[in-house]
Amino acid sequence: MKIFELAARGLDLVAAFLKMRIVRLCALVLAVLVLLLVLTVFAVQLSRGDKFAGKRFDRPENYTMTIPGTEISFEMVYLPGGEFGMGSPEDEPGREPDEGPVHRVKVSPFWICATEVTWEQYEQYAIIPDSTMLDAVTLASPKINPEWIKRFTKWVFQRTEMFVCELDAITRPSPYYGAYDHGMGRRQKPAIGMSRLGAETFCQWLSKKTGEKYRLPTEAEWEYAARAGSPAAYCFGDDPSGLERYAWYEDNSDWETHKVGTGKPNDFGLYDMHGNVWEFCADAYDPDYYSLLSGKQVAADPLRKNSDDLKPVLRGGSWDDPPEALRSASRLEKQDWWNDRDPQRPRGRWWLVDANMVGFRVVRSFGE
Numbered sequence: 001m002k003i004f005e006l007a008a009r010g011l012d013l014v015a016a017f018l019k020m021r022i023v024r025l026c027a028l029v030l031a032v033l034v035l036l037l038v039l040t041v042f043a044v045q046l047s048r049g050d051k052f053a054g055k056r057f058d059r060p061e062n063y064t065m066t067i068p069g070t071e072i073s074f075e076m077v078y079l080p081g082g083e084f085g086m087g088s089p090e091d092e093p094g095r096e097p098d099e100g101p102v103h104r105v106k107v108s109p110f111w112i113c114a115t116e117v118t119w120e121q122y123e124q125y126a127i128i129p130d131s132t133m134l135d136a137v138t139l140a141s142p143k144i145n146p147e148w149i150k151r152f153t154k155w156v157f158q159r160t161e162m163f164v165c166e167l168d169a170i171t172r173p174s175p176y177y178g179a180y181d182h183g184m185g186r187r188q189k190p191a192i193g194m195s196r197l198g199a200e201t202f203c204q205w206l207s208k209k210t211g212e213k214y215r216l217p218t219e220a221e222w223e224y225a226a227r228a229g230s231p232a233a234y235c236f237g238d239d240p241s242g243l244e245r246y247a248w249y250e251d252n253s254d255w256e257t258h259k260v261g262t263g264k265p266n267d268f269g270l271y272d273m274h275g276n277v278w279e280f281c282a283d284a285y286d287p288d289y290y291s292l293l294s295g296k297q298v299a300a301d302p303l304r305k306n307s308d309d310l311k312p313v314l315r316g317g318s319w320d321d322p323p324e325a326l327r328s329a330s331r332l333e334k335q336d337w338w339n340d341r342d343p344q345r346p347r348g349r350w351w352l353v354d355a356n357m358v359g360f361r362v363v364r365s366f367g368e
Contacts, residue, residue, distance in 0.1 A: 060109065060366065062269075067124055068209055074121060075114040076364065077269050079224070081107045083298060085231060086223055087290050087329050092233055094324025098287040098331050103294040105220045108301055109366035112217060112225050115260035115271050116279060116361045117202070119186035125205045126173045126191075126198065127180065173198050173350035177343065182356040184256045190277045190359040192257060196312040196334070198350045199280045199360040206362065216282040217363040218303045219331070222315045226273040226328045228266035233327045234274060235266035240323035247275030249326055253319035257356075274326040277359035278318050284310035285333040318357035 060080065066073040087102040088095045173194070180186070182193065194202075196216075203214045217225070228235045236242045243249055245264045248257070253275075261271040283289075283304040293299040304310075311334040317326030324330070338355040339347050352358060 058367075063111075065210055065212070067121070067206070070124055072120050072124060074117075074362075076111040077114050078111050078366070079109065079268060081109040081366075082224070084224055084227060084229075086220060086293075086299075088233070088327065092238075092327070092329070094233075094327060095329070096331070098290070099329045100290060101294045103290055103296070104298045105224070105293070105302060106298050106300045107218075107220050107224045110217075110221060111364040111366065112221070112270065113361040113363070114265070114269060116190040116277055116359045117199075118188050118260055119181065119191045120188060122191035122194070122202060123186070125202050126194070171201060173201075174348055176351045178353070184356070188259045188261075189257045190260055190272070192277055192357065192359050193352055193355050194358070194360075195350055195352055196280045196360075203362055212364055213368045214362045214364050216280055216360060218301065219281045219283045219313060219315065220299075220302050221363060222279065222281050223328055225268060225270055226266070226316065228268040228270070228273075230267075230328070233329075235328065240326075243274060243323055243326060247272070247317070247326055248319045249275040249317060250320060250322055255319065257319055273316055273328075275317050275321070276319055277316070277357055278314040278332055279316045280358070280360040281313050281315055283313050285313035285331065286310060287333075314358065320357045 060078050062075065062077050064073050064075055083104055083106045085102045086105040088099040089102055090100060092099075176193070180193065181189070184192070199216060203216060206214045226235060230236070232238045234240070234242060234246070236246060244252060246266070247263060257276060260276070263271060263275075265271045266273055284306040286304045289302075289304045293302055304313075306312075314332045314334065315330070317330060325332075335355075338352040338358070340354065342348055342351070342353045
């Protein structure tokens with residue numbers, strides 16, 4: 001009997017020892033997981049530039065931002081702001097009534113993208129499948145090999161990025177039923193055909209992704225940037241023949257968009273402010289808004305707020321337009337027919353089926 005008692009005690013000691021080892025092992029595994037989570041969060045924040053944002057992107061100078069998790073970047077040009085005469089004089093050829101009267105406007109310093117947003121950039125938000133999603137079969141039935149470990153590690157990083165950056169709160173556009181590029185090509189050509197909602201939500205996504213606040217330009221910021229100090233019809237003067245060097249429009253476009261940044265930049269270093277694609281602004285289109293502003297000595301950072309009875313406004317002209325539409329003061333109201341052929345009912349909010357001449361560029365306020 002004593003032998004059995006001793007054996008039982010021995011088994012109890014072994015069980016207690018193993019239990020202690022298991023508890024310690026679990027604690028060790030938990031500690032490792034917590035450490036990995038902390039390191040992943042740190043890596044996500046570092047990749048967004050949060051740690052260095054104050055050093056790299058708050059100085060009054062140009063900078064290049066790479067979209068985290070990609071090799072795709074965009075150039076931001078710093079503009080110091082200032083006063084200018086917004087609108088066009090009555091004797092300017094091609095002038096429309098909604099461009100006057102000319103009034104003094106002051107804009108605060110800001111950054112503006114050197115080019116229109118390209119397909120390479122817009123696809124990261126709108127078209128490429130969400131990189132946070134890992135094949136469920138691969139995840140549930142792992143084959144422990146370097147490739148699986150690599151994919152799983154990437155999945156953990158991206159799920160953490162979703163949580164830290166709150167990217168899961170950003171809605172992505174519904175799929176487009178036709179060719180996104182309307183047969184014109186993508187890559188470094190301007191992204192086209194999105195609604196202003198699509199443009200604004202891209203800005204929200206980019207802001208979450210990078211840790212910097214991006215948005216659409218106001219009409220005043222856009223015209224200030226387009227003029228680049230010139231009071232003339234175009235950034236280079238009043239003679240429309242100069243557009244050949246700066247712009248893609250009906251006379252030289254071959255009826256399609258062109259790769260951004262291939263023409264001559266204006267004196268601020270900005271490309272395609274004239275032509276290639278019309279660009280959405282943050283303002284609502286109001287043909288009488290300038291009359292309201294003309295009563296002020298200087299209008300500071302004006303913005304015509306949006307309302308249900310007003311449509312978006314666009315600037316710059318496009319590959320499909322004559323020279324007068326490319327003037328710095330030219331304005332365009334969003335057209336209903338741009339979405340007439342949308343087969344969805346109700347019509348979709350994200351894409352404008354026939355707006356193959358519409359795009360946008362982003363800005364960022366200095367000090368935000």
